[in-house]
Amino acid sequence: MNILVINAGSSSLKYQLIHTQDETVLASGGCQRIGLEGSFLEAKLPDGEKFKKDIPMADHTQAFCAVQETLTQGATKVIDSLAEVSAVGHRVVQGGPHLQKSMLVTDEVLAEIERVSELAPLHNPAHLQGIRACLEVFGSAVPQVVVFDTAFHSTMPPEAYIFPLPYEYYEKYKVRRYGFHGTSHKFVSARCAELLGQPLKSLKLITCHLGNGSSITAIQNGKVIDTSMGLTPLDGFLMGTRCGAVDPSAVLYLMKKEGWSPDEASDVLNKQSGALGLGGFADDRDLCVAAAAGNEKAALARKIQHYQVRKLVGSYAAAMNGVDAIVFTGGIGENVRDLRANVCGGLAFLGVDFDAAANEMVREGEITNPGSKVRVLVIPTNEEMLIARETLELSK
Numbered sequence: 001m002n003i004l005v006i007n008a009g010s011s012s013l014k015y016q017l018i019h020t021q022d023e024t025v026l027a028s029g030g031c032q033r034i035g036l037e038g039s040f041l042e043a044k045l046p047d048g049e050k051f052k053k054d055i056p057m058a059d060h061t062q063a064f065c066a067v068q069e070t071l072t073q074g075a076t077k078v079i080d081s082l083a084e085v086s087a088v089g090h091r092v093v094q095g096g097p098h099l100q101k102s103m104l105v106t107d108e109v110l111a112e113i114e115r116v117s118e119l120a121p122l123h124n125p126a127h128l129q130g131i132r133a134c135l136e137v138f139g140s141a142v143p144q145v146v147v148f149d150t151a152f153h154s155t156m157p158p159e160a161y162i163f164p165l166p167y168e169y170y171e172k173y174k175v176r177r178y179g180f181h182g183t184s185h186k187f188v189s190a191r192c193a194e195l196l197g198q199p200l201k202s203l204k205l206i207t208c209h210l211g212n213g214s215s216i217t218a219i220q221n222g223k224v225i226d227t228s229m230g231l232t233p234l235d236g237f238l239m240g241t242r243c244g245a246v247d248p249s250a251v252l253y254l255m256k257k258e259g260w261s262p263d264e265a266s267d268v269l270n271k272q273s274g275a276l277g278l279g280g281f282a283d284d285r286d287l288c289v290a291a292a293a294g295n296e297k298a299a300l301a302r303k304i305q306h307y308q309v310r311k312l313v314g315s316y317a318a319a320m321n322g323v324d325a326i327v328f329t330g331g332i333g334e335n336v337r338d339l340r341a342n343v344c345g346g347l348a349f350l351g352v353d354f355d356a357a358a359n360e361m362v363r364e365g366e367i368t369n370p371g372s373k374v375r376v377l378v379i380p381t382n383e384e385m386l387i388a389r390e391t392l393e394l395s396k
Helices: 060-072 107-119 124-138 151-155 167-173 182-196 248-258 262-271 274-279 284-292 296-319 330-335 337-345 356-361 383-395
Strands: 002-008 012-019 024-032 040-044 050-054 085-092 144-148 204-209 215-220 223-227 325-329 375-378
Touching: 002 124, 002 383, 012 060, 012 383, 024 060, 040 060, 050 060, 060 124, 085 124, 085 383, 107 124, 124 144, 144 383, 151 182, 151 223, 182 204, 182 215, 182 223, 182 325, 182 375, 182 383, 204 296, 204 330, 215 296, 223 296, 248 262, 274 284, 274 296, 284 296, 296 337, 325 330, 330 337, 337 356, 337 375
Parallel strands: 002 085, 085 144, 204 325, 325 375
Antiparallel strands: 002 012, 012 024, 024 040, 040 050, 204 215, 215 223
């Protein structure tokens, strides 16, 4: 059975074709600059060979047609026709208060995704375009499933997700903590339990998804009890261009001083802050190089990043009255060794016995010494595979 996984952005459409029997990726790639000049498609085959095609794509339907052609024709062909695709799985960032599990696409589900789009205006409308493009090409014969980033976090108790604002704003507008990166946190927590040889329901885990966007989640007995992102992905800690949690009065003060509108304030907080605003570089690789070369602001941004990760891990250990394992994942969590060393170096009080040699070598596995009271693992995330698994389950 082949499942096509789609992740649509406002001007992009990423895809993976996954053969579910052995979970091999038959093809992957993405369309970029949809609706703009210079649109193109990049494709990657299982042997690692890459292709790039310049293709005019005015909308997501044309982009999906380009994906269809790429999968079924020429040097990038991996299937004879879309008839070999048994189901389609879509990533959706925000499910709101009602869409709290993966679901088959229906008119009612699409209407609800659209209704909560104001909670994720940069994401949900783009996801809807991708879903509708697939429906236009496939019709209703092929099952389509939506997998929500927020769903895994729906088990949080009210004391974790309710903001201490007047309660009427929760009742009227559903202003609350939703959490994001749920597919990643769910995937790596299950993989962690597998590597430890223990049932997920018996473990207290802290999963650190660290990338250009970052979040940390506390998972107790298989259920999320808290997570760092809030109403939107802006909350939490320093990211590539997002500030994370700051004193709200600092924002109000700057709005008055600078004359910002709400949209201008949002732009500063989401796109001009974080590592970019402090250290001058949004990409963590560039930030690391600059800090190593003596750039003091870049070094400060990295210190703040490490400190805030360590602080959140400690607070979540307190929230769960202990922790069995900590997981690092995401582009930064999987690849930046000195971040892991710095964070773990401050967690000896929890019982972390850090293995510096393993930290330098491990791609997937443990980076603590045998007998460590709290175990620390590096686990590459695979959100597409989780989406494929959930799509398979719902489309049977």
